[in-house]
Amino acid sequence: MRKTIREKEPVRPSTKLTMELTRLGNAPAPGAVTGAPRVSRGATPRGRGPATPEAGVVPTEEEVRASSRRLLRVKETIHQLKGDLDWIVMKCLEKDRARRYDTANGLAADLKRHLNNEPVLARPASAAYKLRKAFRRNKLAFTAAGAVALALILGMIGTTVGLLRAKRAETLALQTRSEAEKLSNFMLDDFYAELEPSGKFETVAKLAKRAMAYYEALPPSLRTPESQRNQAMAQARLALVTAQVGDVPTATPLADQAVTQLEQMRQRGDTTEGTAYALSLAIRAEFFCNLVVRDMRLQAAPLRRALEVVRPLARSNQATRRIKLEYATLLNLLSNREPYEQAVSDCQEALDILAGLGAREFSDLDAAAAWADTASLQSMALFGLDRVEEAERMLREVEKIAEGVIERRPDHLAAKAIPASIASLRATIAVIRFRDDDAMQEFQKSRQALAEYVRFNPSDLNGWGNVAWMDHCRAALLYRSGRVTEALELARAAARIDEKYRNAGWNGEGPWVAIARWEAQRGNRAAAAEARREGKRALEAHAERVKMSEDILNFHREPGRHDERQVMLASGEAAAVLGLARESLARLEKGLKGEDHPELVGIFTLMKRQALADMTWQR
Numbered sequence: 001m002r003k004t005i006r007e008k009e010p011v012r013p014s015t016k017l018t019m020e021l022t023r024l025g026n027a028p029a030p031g032a033v034t035g036a037p038r039v040s041r042g043a044t045p046r047g048r049g050p051a052t053p054e055a056g057v058v059p060t061e062e063e064v065r066a067s068s069r070r071l072l073r074v075k076e077t078i079h080q081l082k083g084d085l086d087w088i089v090m091k092c093l094e095k096d097r098a099r100r101y102d103t104a105n106g107l108a109a110d111l112k113r114h115l116n117n118e119p120v121l122a123r124p125a126s127a128a129y130k131l132r133k134a135f136r137r138n139k140l141a142f143t144a145a146g147a148v149a150l151a152l153i154l155g156m157i158g159t160t161v162g163l164l165r166a167k168r169a170e171t172l173a174l175q176t177r178s179e180a181e182k183l184s185n186f187m188l189d190d191f192y193a194e195l196e197p198s199g200k201f202e203t204v205a206k207l208a209k210r211a212m213a214y215y216e217a218l219p220p221s222l223r224t225p226e227s228q229r230n231q232a233m234a235q236a237r238l239a240l241v242t243a244q245v246g247d248v249p250t251a252t253p254l255a256d257q258a259v260t261q262l263e264q265m266r267q268r269g270d271t272t273e274g275t276a277y278a279l280s281l282a283i284r285a286e287f288f289c290n291l292v293v294r295d296m297r298l299q300a301a302p303l304r305r306a307l308e309v310v311r312p313l314a315r316s317n318q319a320t321r322r323i324k325l326e327y328a329t330l331l332n333l334l335s336n337r338e339p340y341e342q343a344v345s346d347c348q349e350a351l352d353i354l355a356g357l358g359a360r361e362f363s364d365l366d367a368a369a370a371w372a373d374t375a376s377l378q379s380m381a382l383f384g385l386d387r388v389e390e391a392e393r394m395l396r397e398v399e400k401i402a403e404g405v406i407e408r409r410p411d412h413l414a415a416k417a418i419p420a421s422i423a424s425l426r427a428t429i430a431v432i433r434f435r436d437d438d439a440m441q442e443f444q445k446s447r448q449a450l451a452e453y454v455r456f457n458p459s460d461l462n463g464w465g466n467v468a469w470m471d472h473c474r475a476a477l478l479y480r481s482g483r484v485t486e487a488l489e490l491a492r493a494a495a496r497i498d499e500k501y502r503n504a505g506w507n508g509e510g511p512w513v514a515i516a517r518w519e520a521q522r523g524n525r526a527a528a529a530e531a532r533r534e535g536k537r538a539l540e541a542h543a544e545r546v547k548m549s550e551d552i553l554n555f556h557r558e559p560g561r562h563d564e565r566q567v568m569l570a571s572g573e574a575a576a577v578l579g580l581a582r583e584s585l586a587r588l589e590k591g592l593k594g595e596d597h598p599e600l601v602g603i604f605t606l607m608k609r610q611a612l613a614d615m616t617w618q619r
Contacts, residue, residue, distance in 0.1 A: 010093045014082040017074055084114040087123035202459065208238035225265070229275050232261045236282035243288035246461040248546040255285035266309075273323055276313055280306045280326050287333065292461075293546050294556060296603075303334040314353065321357060325366060328353045332374045340384040347378035365405050369414040372401040376421045383429060395422055413457050420449035420466065427473070436477050443474045468497040472511050479518055491515050498538065512538060513563040520570035528567050535560060555591065558584060562610045569614070581614040 011019075088110055094100045101107045110120045117136040119125045135142045215223075215231035239254035262279040283306040290298040307330050313319055314327035331350035335343040351374055358364040359371035375398045382391035399422060405415035427442030447470035454463040471494035479487035495511040512535030520528035539560065543553045561584055565577045585608060592604045 010090070012086045013089050014078050014086050017078045020074060084120045084123065088114065088120060091122040205238055205241045208234045208241065212238065225270065228261070229265065229270070229272070229278065232258050232265070233274065233278040233281070236262070236278045236285060239285035240281050240288065243285045243292065244462075245459050246292050246546070248289045248292050251285055252289050252547075255282050255289060258282035259286065273313055273320060276309050277323055277326060280310050280330065283309075284330070284333075293548050293552065295549075295552050300334060300337045303330055303337075306330050307334070321364070324353050324357060325370065328367075328370055328374065332370065332377060335374075335377050335381065340381040343381040344378055344385070347374050347381065350374045351378070359401070362404050362408060365409050365412060366414075368401055368405045369412055369418070372398045372405065372418045373414060373421070375401070376418060376425065380425055383425070395425070398422060411456060413453060416449070416453045416456065417463070420446045420453060422446075423449060424470070431477070436481060440474060440477050443470050443477070446470050447474070464497060468494040468511065471497065472514065475511075476514065479514075484518060484522065488515060488518055491518075495534070495538075511535075513560060516567050517563060517570065520567040525571050528571070532564055532567060535563075554587070558588065558607050562607065562614065565614045577614050581611045585611040585615070 088107070091100060091110075092107065101110070106121075110122055113120045117133050119130055119133050123129070211234035212231060215227055215234065218227060235254055236258040239251050239258055242254065243251035259279065259282045262275055262282060265275050266279070283302045287299060287302040287306075290302065307327070310323060310327045310330060313323050328350040331346045335346040335350075338346065351371060354367045354371040354374065357367035359367040362368050375394050379391040379394040379398065382388075382394065398418065402415050402418040402422075405412050409415070423442045423446035427439045427446060430436070430439035430442060447467060450463060450467045450470060454460060454467060457463060471490050475487045475490035475494065478484075478490060491511045491514050495515070498511065512531045516528045516531035516535065519525075519531060539553075539556060542548070543556075548556075561580065565580055565584075568574075568577050568580075588604055588608045588611060592601065592608070
């Protein structure tokens with residue numbers, strides 16, 4: 001026995017009871033067959049009589065209840081023993097005396113700890129064990145804390161779910177709004193494409209203003225790069241339309257703001273076609289502002305900058321129709337401000353792009369009208385290079401294309417303006433060749449075509465300026481043929497057109513200068529002086545309306561000063577002309593210093609020669 005106690009590890013109490021419970025559970029169930037047969041009542045002992053053995057005896061109800069209670073008590077005892085009591089008993093049975101309780105008081109203290117739901121010394125005190133004991137000692141506090149924690153967790157879950165749903169709803173709303181904006185912009189592009197060729201600039205401006213107002217009213221949380229691009233696009237369109245009708249003070253800040261915003265977007269990595277197209281529109285608006293202000297230094301530069309933006313997209317295989325049309329338009333505008341050789345080359349590139357859009361087959365009427373307009377400019381450059389046969393052949397093709405566009409769409413304004421350009425070019429060639437009768441007929445044709453154009457598009461100041469210019473050219477031919485009275489009447493009519501349509505000074509002081517010179521040559525000094533005053537007033541009014549800078553205004557005053565000197569010479573005031581010519585020569589010498597613009601250098605040089613001629617005329 002002592003050896004067994006020394007060598008064999010004792011079994012935990014709960015384990016011992018579990019084994020007992022297993023044994024009891026394996027005992028014959030109530031009503032089961034027993035191992036030994038029992039003799040039924042009435043049988044005779046020792047096999048005498050007819051006694052027969054039975055398979056088993058069914059226990060009574062009391063026996064069944066007693067057995068169930070015994071099993072239940074065992075199970076409860078096992079549950080109570082498992083844990084602390086197992087460890088306490090096993091500590092008491094430790095073979096090593098040093099590992100047992102020192103005294104009975106130590107055992108009693110550990111049992112008291114067990115009863116008080118405190119950690120006992122008999123078992124390892126893990127964090128989980130200590131937490132369980134603390135929970136049993138403070139069930140109410142833990143339950144309350146658990147309820148609070150559960151409420152917080154449920155609240156966090158609910159809030160998270162709500163936020164996720166709100167985020168999904170916001171994403172869906174942004175996506176829906178984005179799709180709606182795309183559809184709206186697509187429709188607006190169609191409206192612009194339909195309205196601009198028909199000259200309905202006011203309607204285009206209203207659409208652009210409404211689009212701008214919509215995007216400006218968006219809260220910051222709903223503003224996306226796409227909405228910023230759309231807003232800049234609308235602003236660029238508004239600036240372009242406003243510049244085309246001559247409202248430079250309004251158009252200039254619109255264009256500058258749009259250019260700044262779109263260039264910043266490109267610097268941030270936005271290389272989309274829409275941003276490039278909008279930037280080109282805004283730069284083109286700046287060009288028209290400079291054109292109206294008559295700042296020759298800044299007319300070609302914006303066009304070259306816009307071409308740098310559009311060219312890579314226009315030459316790619318994925319180029320859209322609108323980007324190709326925009327590229328061709330830029331080449332068209334720039335060709336009119338370049339040497340003839342370069343102009344022919346630029347026009348040819350534009351013609352090839354437009355032909356690829358179906359211009360020659362009239363499958364795209366806007367491209368066809370642009371092709372005819374560009375081809376007329378190329379004809380002008382070819383005439384300048386003395387390639388007369390090529391130019392005349394091109395003009396015939398231009399007429400054919402323009403007529404085809406007007407036949408298919410009578411209200412296409414760009415096509416309506418082309419016959420006027422053709423007739424004006426032919427008239428200019430006739431003047432150079434001293435065929436004044438032919439020139440007069442062509443100028444008249446051009447004037448009629450322009451009158452039809454401005455009837456459909458009365459808001460185009462450039463159109464009215466060209467009408468007045470045709471009258472001025474016809475007046476000059478009349479004067480050259482000796483029909484002075486008719487020439488003066490027609491020149492005054494041209495001046496009235498300029499003033500009636502808010503276009504005073506668009507043609508400079510041309511009509512009034514001609515009137516002053518012709519009146520002076522007739523000896524009518526009072527009428528000549530009045531014409532000079534009207535010419536100056538026209539130029540100053542134009543400068544004030546478009547906010548022309550002082551240096552540009554002084555530049556454009558100089559041709560008028562030469563014409564004034566010519567009037568004075570015609571009136572016999574040669575002595576006074578000498579001092580005025582010297583003043584002009586000094587101003588021109590100062591302006592020419594540091595000037596590198598080729599066209600301006602040429603004009604300054606011409607005006608210097610005129611001043612020198614006026615100085616030496618009296619000698």
